[in-house]
Amino acid sequence: MNENLFTSFTSPTMMGFPVVMLIILFPSIMFPSPDRLINNRLASIQQWLIQLTSKQMMSIHNHKGQTWTLMLMSLIMFIGSTNLLGLLPHSFTPTTQLSMNLGMAIPLWAGAVITGFRYKTKASLAHFLPQGTPLPLIPMLVIIETISLFIQPIALAVRLTANITAGHLLMHLIGGATLALTNISMTTALITFIILILLTILEFAVALIQAYVFTLLVSLYLHDNT
Amino acid sequence: MASVVPVKEKKLMDVKLGELPSWILMRDFTPKGIAGAFQRGYYRYYNKYVNVKKGGVAGISMVLAAYMLFNYCCCYKELKHKRLRKCH
Numbered sequence: 001m002n003e004n005l006f007t008s009f010t011s012p013t014m015m016g017f018p019v020v021m022l023i024i025l026f027p028s029i030m031f032p033s034p035d036r037l038i039n040n041r042l043a044s045i046q047q048w049l050i051q052l053t054s055k056q057m058m059s060i061h062n063h064k065g066q067t068w069t070l071m072l073m074s075l076i077m078f079i080g081s082t083n084l085l086g087l088l089p090h091s092f093t094p095t096t097q098l099s100m101n102l103g104m105a106i107p108l109w110a111g112a113v114i115t116g117f118r119y120k121t122k123a124s125l126a127h128f129l130p131q132g133t134p135l136p137l138i139p140m141l142v143i144i145e146t147i148s149l150f151i152q153p154i155a156l157a158v159r160l161t162a163n164i165t166a167g168h169l170l171m172h173l174i175g176g177a178t179l180a181l182t183n184i185s186m187t188t189a190l191i192t193f194i195i196l197i198l199l200t201i202l203e204f205a206v207a208l209i210q211a212y213v214f215t216l217l218v219s220l221y222l223h224d225n226t
Numbered sequence: 227m228a229s230v231v232p233v234k235e236k237k238l239m240d241v242k243l244g245e246l247p248s249w250i251l252m253r254d255f256t257p258k259g260i261a262g263a264f265q266r267g268y269y270r271y272y273n274k275y276v277n278v279k280k281g282g283v284a285g286i287s288m289v290l291a292a293y294m295l296f297n298y299c300c301c302y303k304e305l306k307h308k309r310l311r312k313c314h
Contacts, residue, residue, distance in 0.1 A: 008301070019300055023297075026293065029268070029289065030286065030289075032272065032276065032277070040276055040277045040278060040279070040281050041280070041281045042276050042281060042285065042286065085290075085293070088290060088293065088294050088297075089294060089298075090294060090297040090298045090301055090305075091293065091294065091297045092297065092300075
């Protein structure tokens with residue numbers, strides 16, 4: 001049973017051809033580019049959602065931070081659509097792979113931090129020491145703040161990976177348990193099935209929330225540094 | 227049997243069965259040709275089901291169903307062992 005549980009997280013290949021490339025590119029088909037003033041329903045709904053999200057997310061930034069709007073909007077669309085598509089049966093979710101999440105987190109975090117160091121060096125260095133610390137504590141606190149800075153990209157990536165993987169794993173386990181319980185006791189199977197339904201609703205929410213959290217944190221790091 | 231219009235310019239439905247191999251062989255298999263074929267296919271589907279005045283869920287749900295089927299085929303090998311049988 002142990003091996004069966006994790007086989008759904010292996011990178012899918014079809015006769016040696018890495019299908020994972022196609023699966024990562026697939027969500028882009030779901031977002032047609034609006035070419036008219038009034039588009040079809042799909043494009044209009046997506047347009048409205050993106051305008052809502054971008055206004056809510058980018059309003060806190062100054063002019064320099066708002067140049068990152070395209071990056072952050074495509075980030076939230078990508079992570080949200082990939083997570084939601086992963087809830088379909090038998091599908092592979094690229095965001096369960098730590099490699100991909102690190103590949104998203106590290107460049108974005110590094111870009112924000114290096115921008116901060118380049119344009120506002122004194123202010124960026126000042127972040128390492130919170131205001132009003134007593135004098136003897138300063139060396140230790142600088143070390144702690146440095147560690148917390150460098151943990152940010154790892155935390156971003158691991159948070160996304162762990163949340164999505166844990167959700168998928170729980171659904172596999174509870175689904176398997178429901179199936180196994182149907183022969184033993186129908187009422188317990190029914191209760192387990194209700195738990196499965198609630199879990200699926202949670203997973204839909206988690207898929208969207210994780211995308212939002214990832215993007216929000218990147219935008220926060222950006223705000224600190226612009 | 228020689229036809230009046232050259233085979234090259236016919237659409238698939240007009241090609242006679244005997245001419246089918248030569249019609250397939252003369253298709254453009256360069257990367258640009260293959261990309262063009264995918265693009266034409268995508269826009270054909272898009273303009274028929276999604277880019278209409280009153281599109282419904284059918285447009286994207288057909289794509290999602292095809293995606294599910296594709297993934298099922300990809301992991302059929304591992305799923306074969308999980309069928310509901312008394313003895314595996």
